Amino acid sequence: MLFFLCVVLITIGAIVGRVTEKRLGIERTWIFRPINKFHMWLEIFLSAIIIVVIPLVIGFENLNMLLYIFGSLSALFLIRTFLERKLDRESKRYIITFIDFCTFVSLVIVSLIFFTGNDIEYTHNAIVFVEEETVTEFMEIDIVGELEPTLFGDSFV
Numbered sequence: 001m002l003f004f005l006c007v008v009l010i011t012i013g014a015i016v017g018r019v020t021e022k023r024l025g026i027e028r029t030w031i032f033r034p035i036n037k038f039h040m041w042l043e044i045f046l047s048a049i050i051i052v053v054i055p056l057v058i059g060f061e062n063l064n065m066l067l068y069i070f071g072s073l074s075a076l077f078l079i080r081t082f083l084e085r086k087l088d089r090e091s092k093r094y095i096i097t098f099i100d101f102c103t104f105v106s107l108v109i110v111s112l113i114f115f116t117g118n119d120i121e122y123t124h125n126a127i128v129f130v131e132e133e134t135v136t137e138f139m140e141i142d143i144v145g146e147l148e149p150t151l152f153g154d155s156f157v
Contacts, residue, residue: 009103009106010107017099017103020099021096024095026092026095026096027091027093029093032080035084035087036087039087042083047076050076053072054068066111074108081098120143121143122142122144124141124143125140126138126139
């Protein structure tokens, strides 16, 4: 299900980007090209900080690590969009970068919804029979935990 949703969102983002490029006459680029040296070095510096901090975040819970990675990449997208708009407004390339940012954020939202666990609280009433005695007992079994979806099925924690 997650794979299908991601493919649909990426396809929609690509179609919207391509239509926007054609309508506004924006030149198509397959690889990122910085506007000037400041833009290039700022992106390299921010990317290096993100990469250096990732090993420090790995010790946290999975959700916190994902939020850090998605948040830092979102910030990188927004800075790129802002600088493209500020430094080279005539090319209108910032519009395509913003569409890419919106596609990325929608993928993040779908991923977070999918990977968020569900709390389980279930009480089961059971009857305990003892072979040697004629007495039966009623017993309540409480099952409390969290169901975390993974790519290969659900895991109970």
